[in-house]
Amino acid sequence: MSNHKDLLSSPYYKEPGPKLDKESPFESMMERFRFATDLLGIEEGMFKYLASPVQTVTVSIPVIMDNGEIEVFEGYRVIHDNVLGPSKGGIRYSPDVDIDEVKALAAWMTWKCAVVNVPFGGAKGAVKCDPRKLSKRELEHITRRYTSAMYDVFGPDQDIPAPDMNTNEQTMAWIMDTYSMHSRRTENAVVTGKPILLGGSRGRKEATGRGVVTVTLAAMNKLGLNPSRSTVAVQGFGNVGSISALLMYEQGARIVAISDVSGAYYNENGIDIPQAMAYTAARNGTLEGFEGCESISNAELLELDVDVLIPAAKEDQINRYNAADIKARIIAEGANGPITASADSILDEKGILVIPDILANAGGVTVSYFEWVQDRQGYFWTEERVNRRLNRMMREAFNLIFGVKEQYNITLRQAAYVYAIDKVAKVLRLRGIYG
Numbered sequence: 001m002s003n004h005k006d007l008l009s010s011p012y013y014k015e016p017g018p019k020l021d022k023e024s025p026f027e028s029m030m031e032r033f034r035f036a037t038d039l040l041g042i043e044e045g046m047f048k049y050l051a052s053p054v055q056t057v058t059v060s061i062p063v064i065m066d067n068g069e070i071e072v073f074e075g076y077r078v079i080h081d082n083v084l085g086p087s088k089g090g091i092r093y094s095p096d097v098d099i100d101e102v103k104a105l106a107a108w109m110t111w112k113c114a115v116v117n118v119p120f121g122g123a124k125g126a127v128k129c130d131p132r133k134l135s136k137r138e139l140e141h142i143t144r145r146y147t148s149a150m151y152d153v154f155g156p157d158q159d160i161p162a163p164d165m166n167t168n169e170q171t172m173a174w175i176m177d178t179y180s181m182h183s184r185r186t187e188n189a190v191v192t193g194k195p196i197l198l199g200g201s202r203g204r205k206e207a208t209g210r211g212v213v214t215v216t217l218a219a220m221n222k223l224g225l226n227p228s229r230s231t232v233a234v235q236g237f238g239n240v241g242s243i244s245a246l247l248m249y250e251q252g253a254r255i256v257a258i259s260d261v262s263g264a265y266y267n268e269n270g271i272d273i274p275q276a277m278a279y280t281a282a283r284n285g286t287l288e289g290f291e292g293c294e295s296i297s298n299a300e301l302l303e304l305d306v307d308v309l310i311p312a313a314k315e316d317q318i319n320r321y322n323a324a325d326i327k328a329r330i331i332a333e334g335a336n337g338p339i340t341a342s343a344d345s346i347l348d349e350k351g352i353l354v355i356p357d358i359l360a361n362a363g364g365v366t367v368s369y370f371e372w373v374q375d376r377q378g379y380f381w382t383e384e385r386v387n388r389r390l391n392r393m394m395r396e397a398f399n400l401i402f403g404v405k406e407q408y409n410i411t412l413r414q415a416a417y418v419y420a421i422d423k424v425a426k427v428l429r430l431r432g433i434y435g
């Protein structure tokens with residue numbers, strides 16, 4: 001491993017990431033979807049039904065900008081499926097989002113909710129805008145006008161948004177307020193991921209990382225790995241990565257590497273994760289300059305010889321170019337789509353147990369479901385109750401999917417898709433086609 005601290009501090013330094021696959025995460029998702037429908041013998045008509053969203057809405061969002069001029073943004077909401085219950089999915093603000101990406105992400109949410117047995121369908125929303133170039137006032141106006149345009153789509157019994165890329169608790173508070181103004185009553189169950197003061201759930205912020213760790217421990221148990229004698233590498237030190245690292249650390253695991261956009265930090269004796277979290281909290285979220293570790297690249301982190309690897313940064317990190325060099329025994333996908341479809345079979349041949357994103361990071365949507373339940377009951381749980389129920393649902397989901405894996409002798413990822421698609425198809429058949 002090279003030490004390129006000097007290079008890292010150069011403003012011109014660009015980290016050599018792993019080569020990117022041509023596959024998009026959505027193509028990867030469709031490939032896995034096709035595998036599952038083939039294995040289940042899903043007929044052509046049902047395939048088409050499952051592959052098409054039930055509703056696609058595009059709206060124009062005119063906003064008076066701070067300079068007094070009118071700007072028009074485009075907003076989308078796609079409901080992929082609502083046979084299991086109201087649809088659920090985040091809203092992202094991004095300059096290069098398009099409707100096809102939103103459709104794929106909405107389908108992804110359908111499978112994720114089905115895997116953890118949350119009674120929701122899948123949806124996704126987006127506004128094509130660059131939040132870095134917008135003031136807080138402009139963002140608020142975009143959010144409120146988007147919500148107003150989507151008033152007939154959203155609803156606690158219909159479709160429930162949540163935060164996603166570049167949206168946060170504040171965005172959800174504006175959506176909830178705008179929706180409530182139109183409804184003439186406070187409707188906090190219309191969104192999740194809200195501030196606790198507005199009906200958000202305790203434990204929601206940590207839920208995704210907590211879920212990652214619950215299923216990782218379950219997988220380690222299957223392989224006979226003892227957490228307190230294991231090594232872990234975590235890519236990404238944001239919400240999901242830092243909480244996953246912290247909870248594995250609390251289990252006694254040795255966290256030998258962590259990383260973020262500034263690079264990766266390696267210490268074979270183990271990194272003090274609470275100290276790393278205090279460090280990033282004091283430095284606007286970055287690990288840059290974190291001492292007591294050797295600097296390595298994010299690509300090198302992925303190839304470390306560890307028991308558990310948790311990619312929790314972004315998509316396409318493990319692909320056909322580096323899959324053969326991955327040495328971890330277990331990979332838990334904290335991020336969405338960090339492994340491309342072409343890497344799946346290489347990792348499987350190497351005997352690596354991959355816990356797929358739609359299972360591993362479903363703790364977030366599970367606690368979103370708890371938030372919705374609490375809002376509807378008007379009765380709020382302790383953090384301890386949230387965590388206990390989350391752990392139970394994640395463990396149950398892991399065991400269920402592991403059972404499907406054994407039954408068909410397929411990978412855990414294939415099993416997750418098979419379980420989810422079979423469940424939605426069964427419900428569709430029971431409900432029948434109206435008309």
Ligand code: NAD
Pocket residue numbers: 017208235236237238239240241259260261262298312313314315334335336361362364
């Ligand atoms: P975040 O913005 O809090 O953190 C992302 C982290 O990844 C940061 O530390 C950032 O520096 C790092 N990063 C970005 N690019 C990187 C790169 N090229 N190499 C190494 N590190 C890099 O985001 P998050 O909420 O933790 O989400 C991370 C992933 O988990 C995303 O794929 C997201 O879709 C997925 N996810 C998040 C949640 C949730 O509840 N937050 C739920 C499900 C899935």
